[in-house]
Amino acid sequence: MWSANSFQRKVIEYYRQHGRKHLPWQGTKDPYRIWLSEIMLQQTQVATVIPYYEAFLERFPTIVDLAEASSDEVMHLWSGLGYYSRARNLHKAAKTVAEEYAGTFPQDPEEIEALPGIGLSTAGAIAAFAFDKPTAILDGNVKRVLARCYGIEGWAGKSAVLKALWAKAEENTPVKDTAQYNQAMMDLGAVICTRTKPKCDKCPLAKECFALKQGMISELPGKKPKKARPKRSVYWLVCIEDNQVLLHKRPPSGIWGGLWCFPEIEQSEPIPEHSQKLSSFVHKFSHYDLEVQPLLVKKLSKTGIMEPNETERFALAFLNKKTQAKTAQIGLPTPVSKLLASLQ
DNA sequence: TATACGTGGGC
DNA sequence: TGCCCAAGTAT
Structure with a gap:
């Protein structure tokens, strides 16, 4: 050596x-x-x-x-x-x-x-x-x-x-x-x-x-022990009014912290009334799978899920022009960007 | 020490 | 296809 x-x-x-x-x-x-x-x-x-x-x-x-x-x-x-x-x-x-x-x-x-x-x-x-x-x-x-x-x-x-x-x-x-x-x-x-x-x-x-x-190229370096990858299932509430879509800013810690997402509820919750299922998909993280069922809802306040007074935690991102959705100066996770694009 | 934390490429 | 993992850090 x-x-x-x-x-x-x-x-x-x-x-x-x-x-x-x-x-x-x-x-x-x-x-x-x-x-x-x-x-x-x-x-x-x-x-x-x-x-x-x-x-x-x-x-x-x-x-x-x-x-x-x-x-x-x-x-x-x-x-x-x-x-x-x-x-x-x-x-x-x-x-x-x-x-x-x-x-x-x-x-x-x-x-x-x-x-x-x-x-x-x-x-x-x-x-x-x-x-x-x-x-x-x-x-x-x-x-x-x-x-x-x-x-x-x-x-x-x-x-x-x-x-x-x-x-x-x-x-x-x-x-x-x-x-x-x-x-x-x-x-x-x-x-x-x-x-x-x-x-x-x-x-x-x-x-x-x-x-x-x-002859140990494939054995070195040692591999990380593999663990089971859990699955989580959520609804994303797609609420469009006057060509605007409601997005929610996530808290600074946790997954997608500080980024803007569709309001999210667990699939163990009942589906909001008058909601329409869009195409579901699975987003794969390194540590779990997220099954997303987007729901088109009329008015978020009528879902009973969210109080309209929590304005400091919500904001509207414009969708009426493609350029506005693309150039809004906010952080968007990849699957949120993709779903937004599919709505246009 | 083990787990949370994103996404896309390679095979 | 599904799995591994790529110029890691924070807790």
Whole structure:
């Protein structure tokens, strides 16, 4: 097995020759742009992120622009990207940077990690990429490369496994050229050491890779134990009056927090009178299935479900023109957008 | 430590 | 088709 120094050189040399260097967030030292990319890329693939990243920066070019925005507009620009707590935390952190750091992003890794939505790995990435700090990262790409290369078995959700992976990450991360090394490891994991069908013939670490030598590519890294996925069944009340449709802003925590949805009731409740069933569908989350039965209702107040006085929790989104439904500056979950589009 | 939290791609 | 999971964090 190589020394840490030899490992670093091979990984960096691979990146110098073959790595991706022109992704939209590369080639900048702007901590805001690096931070935004790292948050959007959490559990999300590069190709999905790119258009969101461009649009977000177009509207919010600086941290202060973001800090001064309404939450509805921030959520609007995150709509469809998923894991919406990322956007809520991003907005909250931008306000913190604007108010407590005078709009200048902190350089200390510990201060970076103290911002909401930034964990140890993301803090390490930002500190290394923006400020050339010697901080290690351990995202999914790095975990996969290290688990295979060193034969670290077990699921990274287990603390002992995570600890072993972090130990290797720290051990191999150079104090000099940390940013280049971190970028190279991410690239190696994303392009070469992929989950299925890795391109071992092009891997700079193939010669000493434990998984390759032992025929354990498909066993490493260890898989998360699977659990049953429950199903929840709800009605969505589609109430259209004067070419306007009633939407409800969800509370800030929980699924689709801060986004606007059709008023929702459990299917264990009786169907409101004079309601008409539209086409039902199943929306699959990673942790449960949501069976949605949209109901066209005349007047929401006549359903007896909702009190009309709760005006602060409700608002109207216009549907009378396609452009208005599309450009309303509010956050809409993907299935809500799709159902709205189908009503036009 | 286990669970909540979105969406779309790959096979 | 259904399942796994992708640049994770918060609780």
